[in-house]
Amino acid sequence: MASHQMLPEMVVRMMRDNGIKRVKIFDADPWALKSLEGSEMEVMVAIPNDMLGIMQSYENAKEWVDKNVTRYTHPGGVNIRYVAVGNEAFLKAYKGQFMNTTFPALQNIQKALNEAGHGHNIKVTTPLNADVYNSPDSNPVPSAGTFRSDIQSLMTDIVRFLDGNSSPFVVNIYPFLSLNQNPNFPVDFAFFDGGATPLNDNGVAYNNVFDANYDTLVYALRKAGVPNMKIVVGEVGWPTDGVNFANVSFAKRFYDGFLKKMASGKGNLDVYLFGLIDEDQKSVLPGDFERHWGIFRYDGQPKFPIDLSGGGNDRYLVPAKGVQYVGNLWCVFNKNVKNQKKLKQLGGQVSYACTLADCTALKYGGSCSGLDQQGNVSYAFNQYFQLQDQDVEACSFKGLGVVTKVNASSGGCLFPVQIVSGSARAAAHVSFLLLLWLLLVVVLL
Structure with a gap:
């Protein structure tokens, strides 16, 4: 959801230059998938929410798998690991819009994957927001966690189906949202540097909201009958602009603590950071921070020093190579x-x-x-x-x-100059090749 996107192959190279080995995309865009061929990066592709209805037809599910999975899983192709069916489909804001379509779509896509011979290596899942589970107000601790009452039966069916297929529960956890949405939320509890007053739960002390939220899910899964189900964190991150708590300083503080925690090996979590690049056309309905989740700016320039390995080395990531700007105006x-x-x-x-x-x-x-x-x-x-x-x-x-021609940027306020979009560069390349072909024809004539 950016007005000017970099070429997918440039983005893939940028990820590889920074040692990123797994990527989650929110559709199955053929240009993006083609660019991932041969990269060996583990990929999660997705079926958007607005397609869940048509995936209730098994024929449509088979066609989707053939076109968006089988097509790319040849030797030297794309290392597709997961198919995400929908994204946060049970958000309260959707008012039950996808309640009746998500589970049938899950079942049909998994069946289609199995039939196509992918079921052993490629698993279906449905990334969900952390609001699908909670603890009661009377006992707001992780051990009291259970799935939301209005979807409890449905969630039990879904997690048992996923667990039966060795598929993970994918959850999006955002400490930033906890802080941003609650004026009484203790700021330090959103981070990992130990400044918060611990939350005590039967002798277990939680020093940050991420761990407390994660363990609330663990208890909800136990109560649903799948105590050993694998959990993947599908999104976690911190935005850098748009509202008071969204800034580079807080983002760096969050990532430094979170990545150090991941490097420690505690819990051995699979995690996808959100996100890679800012998106200037994304909806701001959830908040003015929505366009600023990237650890890179719109042009592939890193925003702040970050060590993805969690080693604490304060260094900037490798920027995108080959970016072209429209001009210095x-x-x-x-x-x-x-x-x-x-x-x-x-x-x-x-x-x-x-x-x-x-x-x-x-x-x-x-x-x-x-x-x-x-x-x-x-x-x-x-x-x-x-x-x-x-x-x-x-x-x-x-x-x-x-x-x-004078850069109008002021202090920490960047007045950007636009990049030449990937689509424009691709179109220019095609036009150039066509011109060469026409010239060749003229010469031959």
Whole structure:
């Protein structure tokens, strides 16, 4: 959900350069999967929620497996390990929309995988948000954990089915959300550096919300009759912009502690960090932080030092190689405009720009929230200008904008310049090859 995506092969190379060996994608995009061929990276592909309904047909499930799994599992192909059926399908916000379609889709995809000869190596699962289980308000400790009452029977059926097929329970756990959504949440309890008051549960002391949340799931699985079921953390991370607690400092603190914990081997968890790259067109319905989960910026530049091995080495990750930028141009507020009638249109022009482009860094607590009024206008104008590939007309704003070659970034507020998207580069490459072919034909004639 980014307006300008890097070439998939560039992203794969960036991951390999940084020693990333497993990747989870949220669909089965053929361009992405083709780029993963021969990489030996373990891949989780996915069926989006809006396809769960059609997967109730076994014929559709077979067709999907043939097209999106079998097609890529040849020698030297893609190392597909899991098929994720839906994503957080039982979120309360969905109001039961996928309640009747998720389990049948799971069953059909697993059956299709088995029939195609993949069932032993490729497992079906359904990543779920941590809100599918809880502890009662009267006893808010992990050992009291159970699946949510409205889906308890369904969850019991699902986890027993998954466990029977040696498939894992995939859960998304976000300490950031616990902190961001509860004004009374103790800040230190979201991290791993031991500053929080422990939560005591029958002699077990929990020093952070991740461990407490994880063990709540462990107890819920025990009560559902699958005490030894494998758990995979499908998403965990910390955003870097858009709201008060989403910043580089907190993100680094979280990852440093979390990765050190993973490296210690306690629990031997399989974990997918979320996410890799920022997404400027992602929905902000859950919050203005949603577009800033990446450990890399939109252009493949690392945001902060991080040691993915958990060894504590403070170093920046290897950036993406071969990124092309549209140009070193910015769009800013035209300070020469003095006409009051024109200036009264500023609010409407800023609103227009931010309706289409990403202005979440301007929100309270964001990295650009400290700009003055003219800075806010310039940031909004530039975001729209970059979204439109630096088209000069996109900096008009009824005469209130002006293009400059001077970088308008200020302090920790980045005024970005746009990259040439992967699709544009691919199209240009095809056009170039076509031109060469035409020239060759002309020469031969």
